[in-house]
Structures are given as C-alpha cells and as structure tokens.
Amino acid sequence: MSAPTSDRPTYAAASKLLLRTSLLDGLRELMTIKDWSQVTMSDVAKHAGVSRQTVYNEFSSRNGLxxxxxxxxxxxxxxxxxxxxxxxxxxxxxxxxxxxxxxxxxxxxxxxxxxxxxxxxxxxxxxxxxxxxxxxxxxxxxxxxxxxxxxxxxxxxxxxxxxxxxxxxxxxxxxxxxxxxxxxxxxxxxxxxxxxxxxxxxxx
Structure with a gap:
C-alpha cells in the first residue's frame, strides 16, 4: 500500500519560500530609503540578516533580484x-x-x-x-x-x-x-x- 500523498510543501520548500519572501520584503523596505540604483546585493543581505552569498544563491544576480x-x-x-x-x-x-x-x-x-x-x-x-x-x-x-x-x-x-x-x-x-x-x-x-x-x- 502506497503512502498517502500530501499537497503540503516540504520543510525545505517552505523554508526557501520564507527566505525569498523575506528578501523581497527587505528589498521593498530598502527602496523606501534608497533609490534602486544605490541598492546592492550586500545591502539586501545585511537588511535580511543573511550572507551576501545567500542572496546570490537565491537570485543569481542583481537583475535576477x-x-x-x-x-x-x-x-x-x-x-x-x-x-x-x-x-x-x-x-x-x-x-x-x-x-x-x-x-x-x-x-x-x-x-x-x-x-x-x-x-x-x-x-x-x-x-x-x-x-x-x-x-x-x-x-x-x-x-x-x-x-x-x-x-x-x-x-x-x-x-x-x-x-x-x-x-x-x-x-x-x-x-x-x-x-x-x-x-x-x-x-x-x-x-x-x-x-x-x-x-x-x-x-x-
């Protein structure tokens, strides 16, 4: 008998979504005080309390962000x-x-x-x-x-x-x-x- 399937996201997927949401929310907050042209990946990372590499891993580039x-x-x-x-x-x-x-x-x-x-x-x-x-x-x-x-x-x-x-x-x-x-x-x-x-x- 096969195990029942579930539409609930896995822990990893939920964590990834939470990270992505937090980073995008942080970007929005940053842009209320800085123009987009002045926002760096390091700024986004610092605002969210994560490493810059984490931001790059999620979005690949500033354009991806x-x-x-x-x-x-x-x-x-x-x-x-x-x-x-x-x-x-x-x-x-x-x-x-x-x-x-x-x-x-x-x-x-x-x-x-x-x-x-x-x-x-x-x-x-x-x-x-x-x-x-x-x-x-x-x-x-x-x-x-x-x-x-x-x-x-x-x-x-x-x-x-x-x-x-x-x-x-x-x-x-x-x-x-x-x-x-x-x-x-x-x-x-x-x-x-x-x-x-x-x-x-x-x-x-």
Whole structure:
C-alpha cells in the first residue's frame, strides 16, 4: 500500500519560500530609503540578516533580484483581479474596473516603480517591463487564465488564454507610463475588454 500523498510543501520548500519572501520584503523596505540604483546585493543581505552569498544563491544576480520583485508585483495584479471577480459575481466590467484600479493604486505606491519613474534613467528596470517582459507576461497570464476559466466567468479554454494575455499586456504597459489622474483609465480599460469576455462567455 502506497503512502498517502500530501499537497503540503516540504520543510525545505517552505523554508526557501520564507527566505525569498523575506528578501523581497527587505528589498521593498530598502527602496523606501534608497533609490534602486544605490541598492546592492550586500545591502539586501545585511537588511535580511543573511550572507551576501545567500542572496546570490537565491537570485543569481542583481537583475535576477529585480525580476523576482517584478514577478511578485504582477502576482499582486492577478490577485487584485481575482479578488474583484470573487467579490462582484456576474459583473464582468465592474470586476475588471476594480481589479485594474486596485493594481494602478498599489503600483503607484510601490518603491521600485517610483524609482523607475524618477531620477536618472534605469535601463535595467525598464527592460523588465518591455524587451525582457516575457517572464512577467507568462506568469500573470497563466494566473489570470485560471481565474477566467475557474471562476463564475467560466471562459472556454481556447478563449481564456488570449484574453488573459491581452489583459496582462495592457496592465504592464501602464507601469512605465502611469494612468493620467484626470482620466478613469481603469474604467476605460474594463469597458474595452469586458465585451470580449461577455462574447466569449456566450453573451451572458
């Protein structure tokens, strides 16, 4: 008789996740007092109380650290959409508007995005959301695809993927150029995207 399987993470996996979370949280705290251009791997290690080699083992490079941080940001975006979908059943446009608005609000307060938009140009950060954005788009699209298929929206699989990618690309495009304060960009985006989702659901 085989041993029962469990979805619970192993101790090693849980420890690794805790370390990664602590390092990324520490980076966020550091960027509230130092511009990204001034943050070093040693700074992150010292702030977290670990060795510099530990930080390199986890992220490989400073660019890897920035990418991991950016990946967590897009995960927060998909969580905003997911929470809005759950809170607003049968209201596609309202859920999208709330999700976009929540993401834009949190992104505007994020220290890495603030660093990207202020001071000297930071090509490494800009590349993360433009020419090197494939990992971000893939991660967020995959999570959104699940929401679009498994929530009350219940899109068919052949439509959920393309729509998830479009929503993701739209959201990321506004990171480098935030929405104008005098326009309801979240509402505009949801008004444009929701008819496609409604049509893919069969008009309901």
């Amino acid at each position: 920035a990418q991991a941080y950016a990946l967590r940001l897009v995960e927060e975006f998909t969580s905003e959409i997911g929470a809005a979908v759950e809170a607003m059943p049968n209201d596609v446009e309202g859920a999208l508007a709330a999700g976009f608005a929540g993401f834009f609000a949190s992104a505007s307060q994020d220290p890495m995005i603030q660093s990207l938009l202020s001071g000297e140009a930071k090509p490494d950060l800009l590349k993360l959301i433009t020419t090197d954005s494939a990992p971000l788009i893939e991660s967020a699209s995959r999570r959104l695809d699940t929401t679009l298929r498994e929530s009350w929206i219940a899109l068919p699989e052949h439509m959920s993927g393309p729509i998830a990618r479009m929503i993701t690309r739209l959201a990321i495009s506004y990171v480098a150029m935030p929405p104008e304060a005098d326009f309801d960009v979240a509402g505009d985006l949801s008004a444009v995207m929701s008819p496609a989702i409604v049509a893919a659901r069969g008009g309901s």
